[in-house]
Amino acid sequence: MQLTDAQRVDWLRLIRTDGVGPRTFRGLINRFGGAGPALDALPDLTAARGRRITPPTRGEAEAEIAAAARLGVRLTAMGEADYPKPLQATDSAPPLLAIRGETAAFRRPSVAIVGSRNASAAGLAFTERLARALGEAGLVVVSGLARGIDARAHRAALATGTVAVLAGGQDRIYPAHHAGLVDEILGAGGAVVAEMPMGWEPRGRDFPRRNRIISGLALGSVVVEAARRSGSLITARFALEQGREVFAVPGSPLDPRAEGTNDLIRQGATLVAEPDHVLLVLALLVVDDGTASPLAVDRPDLADEPIFWDEIDLDGIALSVPAEGLAEATPTGLGEAVDDRARLIAYLSPTPMGTDELARASGLSVRVVQTTLLELELDGRIERHGSGAVSLIGQ
CATH class of the missing domain: 1.10.10.10 (Winged helix-like DNA-binding domain superfamily/Winged helix DNA-binding domain)
Structure with a gap:
């Protein structure tokens, strides 16, 4: 699939509408046959539910696309050639992904490496060794650009390929002092991706949103150091729910930064003490297009997913679209x-x-x-x- 410019504007207007997240977006596309008809129907549809919602204007969407283009960012839709296939296979994949850099990284198998912001020296050293070895073995390293483990993983994989996932907009790097690291990633042929609009400052719940993209891009996620309640464990949970592998690096029981990883191992995550412990597992999953083979896992009920968006409730609404109108309104x-x-x-x-x-x-x-x-x-x-x-x- 390749969207026209007009269709891309419609997709952007729909996903930027209040109450529309990935699940509602797909539901509206399925009901109306395209973003254009869904946009036309949405105000009356939501008014019938007691809350009339008006989508952003075409001018506002075009302004965002223009601002993105000035920064070298492309808004890529699910189904288009440059959209990462492993991410597309997940239940809550962003309909539009803002991509800056080289998309060749998305055509290679990837592994996520995440961990503590306040990492130990040993954790940082192991992360560097692990990321470099996995990169040299042909894997792209994905992480979240955070301080500590994330940043060390990105830097160790610069020469072999790395992808950074942002919690905010492409023009709002967090933490700000990693703007230089973003330049290094782009200069080395890597990529930076974001789901949120241009100008969006990341908020608390934007980081779990980002974490589901990190795990969704990869065949498996390696947690190097993580406290018992940390964002890295959220990434591991998403990886498990997405049918991906979960790896954990063990640590001293006296170090709070190892409590989360040791718990993951106790719950069945693959223990990682050297790069081969990751490579031997992922080698069985890699196929020609770099995606994962089907895994025998119980997929979660969508109702149990974390609440990231205040989505419109479409349940129980019976809708019909005239066949002739659908044929005219359906995007290519x-x-x-x-x-x-x-x-x-x-x-x-x-x-x-x-x-x-x-x-x-x-x-x-x-x-x-x-x-x-x-x-x-x-x-x-x-x-x-x-x-x-x-x-x-x-x-």
């Missing part, structure tokens, strides 16, 4: 998605089937099957089983 590529959805549903049944089997039976590409299954899962139409198999729920 999304009309085909409606047909792909119907075709795939025809091949689904209460008997679990694998993604490859569904692709062969339906004649759709594996990428289209995976994307469509994600939409069906968000609608509560399918159930996931071990080894990537899915089955239809009801009719």
Whole structure:
């Protein structure tokens, strides 16, 4: 899929609307067939729920796109070639991702390395050794640009490839003194990504939002040092919920910075004492496009996810769009998605089937099957089983 300029403006207006997060965005696209029709319907739809919401104007969206372009930032949509495929496979992936730098990093397998801001010297030394070795083995290192472990991981992987995920807008680097590190990452051929608008100063709950993107970009997440209640453990939780690997570096029981990592190991995370402990696990997951093979994990109920957005409640609203209006309003590529959805549903049944089997039976590409299954899962139409198999729920 490739959005036109007009469609990109519509997508940006919709995701920047109060009450619209990734889940509501997908629900509106599915109901109306595109962002344009959803924008037209949204004020009356929300008024019927007792709270009339008006999307940002076209001029406001165009101004944000222009400001991003001046900084060399591209707003890339899910489904477009440069959107990171591992992130796209997650339940709460941003519909639009602000990307600065080289997108070649997204076509290689990645590993996240996160940890304490107030890291120990031993933790920093191990992080440097680990990030350098994983980078030399062909993995891109993803982290959150924070002080301590994150910054050391980025610097150790500059020569081999690293991606930084921001909690605020692309023009609001946090912490501010890491602006130079951002320049180093971009100068070395890495990338910096953000979900939030230009000019957005990061707030408390923006950091967990960022953490789900860090884990979503990677095959697995390594936690080097983390206190018992820390943001790094949130990243580990997201990695587990996204079906990714979780690794932890053990530490002294006398060091509070090791309490979280030691707990992760006790709960089943892979212990990491040398780079090979990560490489041997991830080597089994890497396929040609750098994404993870299906993992036999229990996927979380979306209702149990953390509340990041005050999203509009669309449950119980029966909507219909005239067929002729839908055909005119559907962006290029999304009309085909409606047909792909119907075709795939025809091949689904209460008997679990694998993604490859569904692709062969339906004649759709594996990428289209995976994307469509994600939409069906968000609608509560399918159930996931071990080894990537899915089955239809009801009719």
